[in-house]
Amino acid sequence: MKATAKPTAKAAAKPPVKPRKPESHLAMVRRARRINRELAELYPYAHPELDFENPFQLLVATVLSAQTTDLRVNQTTPALFAKYPTPEDMAAANPEELEEVIRPTGFFRNKAKALIGLSTALRDEFGGEVPGRLADLVTLPGVGRKTANVVLGNAFGVPGITVDTHFGRLARRFGWTTEEDPVKVELAVAEIFPKSEWTMLSHRVVFHGRRICHSQKPACGACPIAPLCPAYGEGELDPEKARKLLKYEMGGQPGQRLKPPSDFPGEAAARADAAAHQGRVADLGVDT
Numbered sequence: 001m002k003a004t005a006k007p008t009a010k011a012a013a014k015p016p017v018k019p020r021k022p023e024s025h026l027a028m029v030r031r032a033r034r035i036n037r038e039l040a041e042l043y044p045y046a047h048p049e050l051d052f053e054n055p056f057q058l059l060v061a062t063v064l065s066a067q068t069t070d071l072r073v074n075q076t077t078p079a080l081f082a083k084y085p086t087p088e089d090m091a092a093a094n095p096e097e098l099e100e101v102i103r104p105t106g107f108f109r110n111k112a113k114a115l116i117g118l119s120t121a122l123r124d125e126f127g128g129e130v131p132g133r134l135a136d137l138v139t140l141p142g143v144g145r146k147t148a149n150v151v152l153g154n155a156f157g158v159p160g161i162t163v164d165t166h167f168g169r170l171a172r173r174f175g176w177t178t179e180e181d182p183v184k185v186e187l188a189v190a191e192i193f194p195k196s197e198w199t200m201l202s203h204r205v206v207f208h209g210r211r212i213c214h215s216q217k218p219a220c221g222a223c224p225i226a227p228l229c230p231a232y233g234e235g236e237l238d239p240e241k242a243r244k245l246l247k248y249e250m251g252g253q254p255g256q257r258l259k260p261p262s263d264f265p266g267e268a269a270a271r272a273d274a275a276a277h278q279g280r281v282a283d284l285g286v287d288t
């Protein structure tokens with residue numbers, strides 16, 4: 001299994017502790033773009049962590065990913081899409097049977113209602129196809145801007161910023177915004193970066209949030225972008241202890257996808273899959 005030593009080496013080489021000077025907007029934009037370039041070097045393989053083969057599967061998987069891990073969704077969707085491969089099939093699902101299939105993802109009653117509702121709308125209003133416009137996507141039951149941007153960016157190639165819990169937290173730690181509301185975060189970040197960067201920026205930031213810059217214990221002492229981060233010091237500074245906090249391929253653990261892209265340097269989640277069925281996901285250090 002491949003763990004990268006890059007974070008620790010780089011962070012150790014450049015102790016970043018400096019008193020913060022007031023920063024101009026221009027300086028913040030330059031620093032933000034540098035963070036994006038550094039993250040692109042760190043995660044050249046950044047990708048959506050939900051398994052999908054078409055826009056409908058991505059839409060459904062994204063709805064299921066609320067309040068659970070992408071890994072858990074990836075473990076659930078093969079059986080789901082085998083039983084209900086199209087919007088027509090899912091629209092006609094028996095609610096109890098659908099609930100049973102998606103139960104492992106939590107909140108299964110609400111999610112089943114949303115899936116039947118959005119599949120019915122796709123069947124009746126969009127000819128059984130997922131629309132490629134934000135304005136149409138957000139009319140579907142259970143689909144907000146975040147889900148719509150995930151689908152647009154990854155299934156249609158339309159640039160979008162996906163503000164989930166990780167993206168919002170890191171955008172604030174990086175000093176890109178002070179907003180808490182996801183739509184306001186999205187608009188603030190959109191001002192900083194060219195449109196062409198939006199989708200990959202979203203993946204890189206979420207990757208960093210899941211692997212290094214965790215909500216409770218950010219691994220600052222093993223973070224390659226520490227010299228660029230005003231929040232350096234919020235987390236563990238000791239390099240040895242910080243390295244132990246790294247997750248997924250950065251920590252020598254499996255990723256979340258059962259079928260990761262070919263350039264993913266870590267292992268597929270097959271091992272975690274087996275453990276999850278025994279209810280031991282937490283032991284593998286899996287975070288959302």
Ligand code: SF4
Binds near residue numbers: 213
């Ligand atoms: S808070 Fe710490 S872990 Fe997060 S980006 Fe800043 S330095 Fe890195």
